[in-house]
Amino acid sequence: MSTKLLRKIVPLVLFLMSGGSVWGAGYAPFQNAPKQLTVERLYNQPSLSGKYLRGVVWFPDGSGFTYLRRNPETKIVDLWKYSIASQKRSCFVNGSWFREKIKALLGDSTKSAPALSLSRYQWMPDKKHLLFIERSFFVLFNSQHKSIRIIPFKRPASNFRVSPDGSKIAFVRNYDLFVLDLSDGKETRLTFNGSEEVRNATLDWVYPEELDIYHGFWWAPDSRHIAYLQMDERPVKKFPIIDFIPLYEKITYERYPKAGEANPIVRVGVVTVKKPRTRWMDVGENTDVYIPRVKWLPDAKTLAIQRMSRSQKKLDVLFTSISTGQSHVILHEEDPYWINIKNDWYFLKRKSEFIWGSERDGFRHLYLYNNSGRLIRQITKGEWEVESLVGVDEQHGKVFFMSTEKDVRERHFYSIKLNGRKMKRLTPFDGTHRVAVSPNFRYFLDTYSTSAFPAKTALFSTKGKILDWINKNNVPELANYHLQPPKLVTIQADDGATLYGSLIRPPDFDPKQKYPVLIYVYGGPHAQVVRNAWGGTTYLWHQLMAQKGYLIFSLDNRGSWGRGHSWETAIYHHFGRKELADQLAGVAYLKSLPYVDSTRIGIWGWSYGGYMTLYSLLNAPKTFKAGFAVAPVTDWRFYDTIYTERYMGTPKENPDGYRESSPVNQAGNLESKLFIAHGTSDDNVHFQNTVHMIEKFIENNKQMNVFFYPRKTHGIGGRADRIHLFTQITNFFLKNL
Numbered sequence: 001m002s003t004k005l006l007r008k009i010v011p012l013v014l015f016l017m018s019g020g021s022v023w024g025a026g027y028a029p030f031q032n033a034p035k036q037l038t039v040e041r042l043y044n045q046p047s048l049s050g051k052y053l054r055g056v057v058w059f060p061d062g063s064g065f066t067y068l069r070r071n072p073e074t075k076i077v078d079l080w081k082y083s084i085a086s087q088k089r090s091c092f093v094n095g096s097w098f099r100e101k102i103k104a105l106l107g108d109s110t111k112s113a114p115a116l117s118l119s120r121y122q123w124m125p126d127k128k129h130l131l132f133i134e135r136s137f138f139v140l141f142n143s144q145h146k147s148i149r150i151i152p153f154k155r156p157a158s159n160f161r162v163s164p165d166g167s168k169i170a171f172v173r174n175y176d177l178f179v180l181d182l183s184d185g186k187e188t189r190l191t192f193n194g195s196e197e198v199r200n201a202t203l204d205w206v207y208p209e210e211l212d213i214y215h216g217f218w219w220a221p222d223s224r225h226i227a228y229l230q231m232d233e234r235p236v237k238k239f240p241i242i243d244f245i246p247l248y249e250k251i252t253y254e255r256y257p258k259a260g261e262a263n264p265i266v267r268v269g270v271v272t273v274k275k276p277r278t279r280w281m282d283v284g285e286n287t288d289v290y291i292p293r294v295k296w297l298p299d300a301k302t303l304a305i306q307r308m309s310r311s312q313k314k315l316d317v318l319f320t321s322i323s324t325g326q327s328h329v330i331l332h333e334e335d336p337y338w339i340n341i342k343n344d345w346y347f348l349k350r351k352s353e354f355i356w357g358s359e360r361d362g363f364r365h366l367y368l369y370n371n372s373g374r375l376i377r378q379i380t381k382g383e384w385e386v387e388s389l390v391g392v393d394e395q396h397g398k399v400f401f402m403s404t405e406k407d408v409r410e411r412h413f414y415s416i417k418l419n420g421r422k423m424k425r426l427t428p429f430d431g432t433h434r435v436a437v438s439p440n441f442r443y444f445l446d447t448y449s450t451s452a453f454p455a456k457t458a459l460f461s462t463k464g465k466i467l468d469w470i471n472k473n474n475v476p477e478l479a480n481y482h483l484q485p486p487k488l489v490t491i492q493a494d495d496g497a498t499l500y501g502s503l504i505r506p507p508d509f510d511p512k513q514k515y516p517v518l519i520y521v522y523g524g525p526h527a528q529v530v531r532n533a534w535g536g537t538t539y540l541w542h543q544l545m546a547q548k549g550y551l552i553f554s555l556d557n558r559g560s561w562g563r564g565h566s567w568e569t570a571i572y573h574h575f576g577r578k579e580l581a582d583q584l585a586g587v588a589y590l591k592s593l594p595y596v597d598s599t600r601i602g603i604w605g606w607s608y609g610g611y612m613t614l615y616s617l618l619n620a621p622k623t624f625k626a627g628f629a630v631a632p633v634t635d636w637r638f639y640d641t642i643y644t645e646r647y648m649g650t651p652k653e654n655p656d657g658y659r660e661s662s663p664v665n666q667a668g669n670l671e672s673k674l675f676i677a678h679g680t681s682d683d684n685v686h687f688q689n690t691v692h693m694i695e696k697f698i699e700n701n702k703q704m705n706v707f708f709y710p711r712k713t714h715g716i717g718g719r720a721d722r723i724h725l726f727t728q729i730t731n732f733f734l735k736n737l
Contacts, residue, residue, distance in 0.1 A: 034482035062440035516600035524608030557582030667696035679712030
């Protein structure tokens with residue numbers, strides 16, 4: 001890790017662009033007084049995170065890519081292209097020209113034109129046409145002749161997916177599956193019984209939220225069939241979301257399965273496109289299971305289905321014949337705690353083999369199987385995680401993936417041979433990387449950031465050589481604020497485990513003074529807060545508080561992501577306890593620092609971080625002077641089945657764990673100043689959580705502050721609401737810490 005002194009932002013950025021690191025950087029005084037950050041500035045334009053490359057899509061042959069760019073004069077979005085051979089950029093589709101052509105074809109200059117955006121587009125399989133998806137029509141753009149064809153469709157329609165042969169587009173309307181023939185614009189309905197209760201090719205709330213599955217149907221490789229999920233929601237109870245603003249409150253209902261309650265019953269069907277008829281696949285007699293992934297084999301005759309037990313401890317991969325619906329298990333995974341579902345499986349086209357991701361050795365790695373279910377070899381191995389499978393170059397026998405191999409606080413891009421040899425890191429710069437690989441696997445776009453600068457994008461060859469800077473994204477204004485990159489700290493937990501933390505000091509830090517500390521916590525599974533990555537407005541707000549004389553501290557406790565399965569499973573069947581023990585080890589470290597005022601330690605967090613804020617205040621009441629919880633879970637019985645039961649089991653199986661993990665049951669312990677904020681339309685962590693917490697505080701005669709954001713969901717989005725919220729958080733800690 002670099003220990004270079006931080007003197008000016010501009011030299012630092014040049015240093016970082018050459019591959020340097022800010023982790024563990026020292027602190028030195030700036031020559032000029034910093035400009036003061038304000039909450040209003042954080043949420044005003046231009047963004048202090050700069051401008052990112054938007055809408056990037058590779059050319060089918062990998063010779064370049066297209067991206068979206070707003071014309072500064074017309075304010076209309078154009079589609080630009082970048083050629084790798086010439087390293088030149090040019091306008092590919094002029095947004096103004098596109099609008100005028102659409103107006104002329106539609107004969108409508110008032111209604112349709114304002115909706116045109118160019119933002120939803122993709123290459124068609126013929127590699128000649130671009131498909132633009134507008135509000136009520138598709139636009140086929142011939143990239144060679146620059147001609148336009150409009151294909152209207154009836155609304156409502158959503159989830160558009162082009163068939164592999166490019167002849168049709170499948171979509172969902174009113175919980176049923178349809179296809180539109182691009183040759184004549186004719187629609188064909190494929191399913192006929194869809195409703196809010198029985199949803200064809202349409203997912204519910206909990207599957208996308210907790211299983212990261214975002215499509216309810218999948219085209220067969222030969223474009224003759226479509227596999228889809230049918231979700232019978234009738235067993236799932238409805239939860240009311242109330243809009244309090246109208247004269248008479250408006251109530252909408254969300255099917256939300258709470259811990260221990262009934263889930264939807266899910267089936268897998270395969271429908272023939274030419275003559276619509278569904279055949280149901282055999283996924284077993286037990287309907288109280290999850291179907292987290294579905295994938296076609298290259299032969300278009302076999303469907304691979306993942307079936308997971310409700311406890312999430314057992315996972316089967318079924319191979320199912322679409323002609324008979326019969327299935328058999330070709331792979332079985334089992335874990336005493338839970339199985340994490342990822343998108344790291346891939347069926348090779350040239351061989352009857354597939355790549356499979358598993359945590360069976362304690363860390364997530366890639367394995368190669370044949371299609372009979374026999375393990376051929378483990379491809380990756382080591383005490384680090386494969387974060388995601390990016391792509392497979394079958395021609396050259398290479399696998400591309402993201403990993404924590406270099407540093408758990410970063411993400412890097414790697415290649416390895418299918419035989420498990422010649423692993424190579426392809427991203428040379430320190431930081432957290434996100435890549436887009438060209439279809440020919442010769443190039444990749446690397447978008448990366450560090451804790452010191454926002455995301456930049458560079459073009460690389462897949463040999464690891466940088467070819468060009470596509471978006472340097474310099475934000476000169478940041479130099480005015482004397483930002484202090486977090487200093488990495490390493491802490492020993494009570495049991496000897498190594499914990500990673502970070503500390504931000506004020507720009508004018510004086511080690512002879514005493515400073516209050518504000519701890520930012522998340523604490524829950526599948527997340528990290530100690531990352532060498534740009535933290536956006538939350539990070540900038542922490543810098544604002546550092547300017548006001550606060551130390552900002554964060555720590556990743558047991559249960560956090562990236563350090564292996566055993567690191568996660570320490571929280572099994574009891575939320576809060578192990579997480580708090582590790583956070584208190586962080587507090588002990590802070591108290592050992594001579595410049596920390598141990599009587600003024602505050603804590604704040606959002607979602608699971610809001611839960612951890614409450615749990616910490618109520619279970620270590622002498623430690624924290626003040627806490628601010630945003631959208632917190634207060635009783636784990638109120639949260640959804642998939643997430644909660646994965647870690648806690650059901651309330652019936654683990655009543656003590658639920659009782660001890662829920663802050664509503666410790667309300668009488670409150671001694672600190674507390675503020676809770678929650679959106680009244682939160683469809684994730686329901687507003688109900690905070691209402692119950694308030695009730696328990698009243699019963700125990702405990703005083704606290706609360707503020708509700710009307711019509712706001714879990715993220716409390718919107719500029720005005722964010723300014724209001726973070727002004728509240730700022731003022732709360734200025735007053736109470």
